[in-house]
Amino acid sequence: METVTVSTLKTFEALKNVPDDQLQWLIDKSKDRLLADGEYLTQQGQPLAGPHFMIKGRIVLYIIQNGSRREIATMRPGDISGYLPYSRGVTATASSHAVGGAQIMSFPTEKIREMVKDHFELTQALVHVMSNRVREFTAMQQQNEKMMALGKLSAGLAHELNNPASAIVRDSVSLLEHLKMEPVSFKKVISIQMTGEQIDAVNNELFRLLAVKDNPELSLKERTKREEEIADWLDERNIENRYDLAENFVDFGFGVDNLETFCSHIPTDSCSPVFNWIGNLLTTERMVQNIQESSHRIASLVNSVKVFTHMDRGSDKQYADIHIGIKNTLMMLIYKIKKGNITMVKEFDQTLPPVNAMIGELNQVWTNLIDNALDAMEPNGKGTLTIKTKKDREFVRVYIIDDGPGIPDEIKSRIFDPFFTTKEMGKGTGMGLEVVHRIVHQHNGSIKVKSEPGRTEFIVCFPIDG
Known part of the structure; x- marks a missing residue:
């Protein structure tokens, strides 16, 4: 086992400006560990410990998604993981294990309070690591959810394209x-x-x-x-x-x-x-x-995909008609709508001006909310999906309403939590509504839900001028 010194920790990008005495205190309070090949450092859903400082070897982080394992990151010497100061996370969102053996230095979580009280620069460096981690994880999950949304649509889209192509x-x-x-x-x-x-x-x-x-x-x-x-x-x-x-x-x-x-x-x-x-x-x-x-049908579907993913535009906010995004989302989900025997009711406020928004991200919001509504009505074999838009002073409100069984009161407060899902294995990641919540907040907006048996209503509200 390699002896960890202040010089060792100075090679960590995040710790290079931390005073030597604070790094020595960190070493004195920590415990060195050797992980055998395949040995777990964390397991998804288990209490979060650490922080852990990677000294030698390699550790792979992964999540279980749709019943299969998906690698999300690899830890190498110089990386820091585990619980960090001011972190709100108390359970591990991913599992991790050593590949070919690894050496880590683990700091006891119960001493974090002492670190925050007496070692400002060390605490500041680890908070910076946490901020970067949250930003990277958020970006990864948002991209992953976008791919999941497209995955949900692909089967129906293939069917819709196959019909006119065969014709x-x-x-x-x-x-x-x-x-x-x-x-x-x-x-x-x-x-x-x-x-x-x-x-x-x-x-x-x-x-x-x-x-x-x-x-x-x-x-x-x-x-x-x-x-x-x-x-x-x-x-x-x-x-x-x-x-x-x-x-x-x-x-x-x-x-x-x-x-x-x-x-x-x-x-x-x-x-x-x-x-x-x-x-x-x-x-x-x-x-x-x-x-x-x-041919026009195929061109229309391809254009819907292009507009839905916003391929030809940047990711910055721009003024656009939100009805176009909603209509294209419905076009992408048309196979599921027809298969579910769903009656569509569209009540669009034609006085709505163009809104300043990230159109591609908003399309993710419409996709997740509409897809969830269709899933909710599926057991009934039929249903009515109502989409309304309304101008409310300087705000726009979008209502997505289904006549499914409703959301039980005991889980209503948890539906926007990360990884919470009521869907069976392979049908949901538990990140859909969390991503919706995050995107709406990026637009300085809010999302509310009202639900009772036979009626569930999601209300998205955000400023017209962004």
Whole structure:
């Protein structure tokens, strides 16, 4: 075992400016320990001891998250861990054990009061270590919670992206097969004798009908009746593929009167090839529309991810519409909302001005609160999620309300505590609401909860101007 001297402790970055007599007092009051490979220094949830000064070897710190071990730091010679002056923590938030053996110097926790009273510079140095540790741990947990939030969304997002992507593949294959049949239709049309005026009249009528985007929605009974009317009209004129054409024409809002208009510009014996050519154009149009719609859906989802994570912006506060962040969060959670048979109620105050905030961090707040609400309603198999925004003088208030079973009174005061969770193993870290609480306070705001069976309401309030 290496003998610890004042010179040894002077190699510690945190202790290099501490007077020698105080370091010697620290050595005299401490106990040297050798840890074997795999031997624990701390265990998560056990009382916190120390401080501990790393002399030789290596110690790994880790937490158990979602049922698996996650390493968060490695202690090397010159590092300080354990209980520190003025620390509010009384239990270890992580486990740690030696890797290949280690030597530490442990100071008895019960003598911390004496250190604070008689050794100012030593106390000051260790408080500085604690401040750095809190800042680093906070940053790590916030980033970890952001990754957890994205992890929660990834499965649903993959499902939402897969649907339009599959539709694009399916429709593009169908379109390719459809276009292979065009030469036959083209051959029949090209042999028709029509004047330039007649061709223009047919084209004008066709594009006029295609330009109509607000065709009335037909009931199944109304649609069937119109298809039968068109099919009978086509049959009377010996036009081929009348049932396929009737279905296609109804899709695009055509009626018998429109077909009569077309016929008035077409030679009587040429109606069949012209109407089939029009039918083929409409089929192509519908397939392209479907591909376009699916592509827009994918683009919208990707844009939601971009806005949600705020990839293209810095982490500083900036003025933005909070409704955009809330809507994008809902878009990211849409699969879970649909799967849970959740009814959405949005009551947004349209008079709200842009708020000065860290948008990416606020999106974490909305994600955690909305995701918790969805989890709460899951056992019921259905539910109503209400999101309200309201301007209250120079503040903005956001209400997230669910009709789940509520939060029991005995745990309501603990829900914002670090590592507290009521979810089963693998579903919660206990850091979600703690991170929410921290982010809201970073915005000089507050978060309150009101809960009773059948109604839980989280109210986030922060200044509009930050």
